[in-house]
Amino acid sequence: MTSSKQALAQSASSADAAPGSQPGAARRAHGRGTPPPGPDSWRSRLYRWDMKASPYAFIAPFFIFFGAFGLVPLLYTAWYSLHNVQLSNLDQQTWVGLDNYKNLMSSDFFWGALQNTFTIGVISTVPQLIMAIGIAHLLNYKLRGSTMWRVVMLTPYATSVAAATLVFVLLYSWDGGMINWLLGFVGVDPVNWRESTWGSQFAVSSIVIWRWTGYNALIYLAAMQAIPSDLYESAALDGAGRWQQFRHVTIPMLRPTILFTVVVSTIGATQLFGEPLLFGGASGSKGGSEHQYQTLGLYMYDQGWIIGNLGKASAIAWTMFLILLIVAAVNLLITRRLRKSQ
């Protein structure tokens, strides 16, 4: 704790020094307590006004920027989703009611994209989080070079979606690709990772898994380190082995963190966009020749900026948002259940 105390001492001394360097000696003369009302009441009024207004001033930048670039666009997106807005003719926006949504509901590509998003979401999130818990458990041992291990596990996080996907495209290529070559050693025939449905969905998921497993492992590790050690001690006294301790102490104590990572990963999976876009190369926005890995995020980009139907793209965005809200509500219900059952 010494370092934090030092920092506090530092800040304390600088705070003390601050008013002294001001020609505010009169203020100090008032002694302890807030400046009293009286002859210089303008000053105390200013002081009280400052106390009242400053919290709002401090949070204002966040809410102003969020309002201007988050909330207002969100509402406008809803508005545009009820209009026919074409990229080629931005000035003419005609009211079409729910046509864009009806259009979506009758589109096979939309349902396909929804299904792909779900499938890719599951096969990228589930193995990722399970592996992350395993890695976190190992990182929680007393290790030589523990910092180095943690940084190495996090390195994929430094790689952007674009860079990582470009590399994986090459690793997964049909001929001359590293992965098919390695599979050859164990007697597996070359897989057409781009054209086959499950192959391409697995390949796209593997990019997500590669980038995020280490990150989630660190989150679990932080939670594991916060588990009180006496829980393990009493479990050990009861004769629980390492596996039983992991199963009956670590996992239950991690439950809130697991839920948190599931929520975050679900939000991420619903928006999945860059990986499938670049995995498809030149015609990436289609998500493969059969749209086999076109996600909702990709479908929205394709409809909006490749086909040029911004109204429909807005409808897709709002549908995504509604799906996320439903997922969040379900998560909340599960959390409540878990709390009650405990």
Added chain:
Amino acid sequence: MTTSELTPPQVQDAAEKSGPGGTGRRRLLGAGKQLHAGPVTYVVLAVFALVSLAPLLWTVVAASRTNQRLAETPPPLWIGGNLFKNLEAAWNEAALGTAMLNSTIVAGTITVGTVLFSTLAGFAFAKLRFRFSSLLLLLTIGTMMIPPQLAVVPLYLWMSELGWSNQLQTVILPTLVSAFGTFFMRQYLVQALPSELIEAARVDGASSLRVVWHVVFPAARPAMAVLGLLTFVMAWNDFLWPIIALNQQNPTVQVALNSLGTGYVPDQAVIMAGALLGTLPLLIAFLLFGKQIVGGIMQGAIKG
């Protein structure tokens, strides 16, 4: 030992000491339960470490070969002689020089804005009493759930109306504040900044701005550094809005990589060289500040 006692010194540690060493305190904190790792643990970790690093190492190999060689079986496993030629080609053909400069400006500005605004708002939420504060905090956290897709259509329309398409402020302004950052700073300041310090300054007649400058910023400095690193990484890697708002005329690194990947330059070796160049700044940052970034993610996580 509770969570809250455990984390701030860790982050402080991380921000003050860079490089190896200095893990002693963390070990001591967890010493009660931490078991020594056996050889199996090291082997399994090494496998995962290899999987984490192999694609990046192989990028260097691929970037040093030719397009023809990369189409042959078996794939190359060792470095070839074309690395600098390919790097140069990627630099020139994908405008990576402009892209790196643009990304530095964009990510740098976003980092400064996010850290400053997050510290101010985080301080208000942590230490100041005002009406609706808990509701507003909840609202702030709630905004993290909104996907960026919900904003891009109107933003695109407005930016083209303003004649701002392809200009850097288009990608800076919408990302200048962060709900995550606000929450992160709030959680840190709740524990790291004793209320008595603020009161002492108040008693001396310090205005709110003075309190921020002389009390809050010094106390928040370690967390500000960590938030800055995390923000820079996120801003450098941001993808969806930049590829809509910018094109290859004035790209960020991710826009340039997107152009490479969608057939702008049909040479796999050059593409790999581009991916390598675009990632290099962050890899260097990880080499220098890896420990702080790890500490920041763990600190942010435990509160979430």
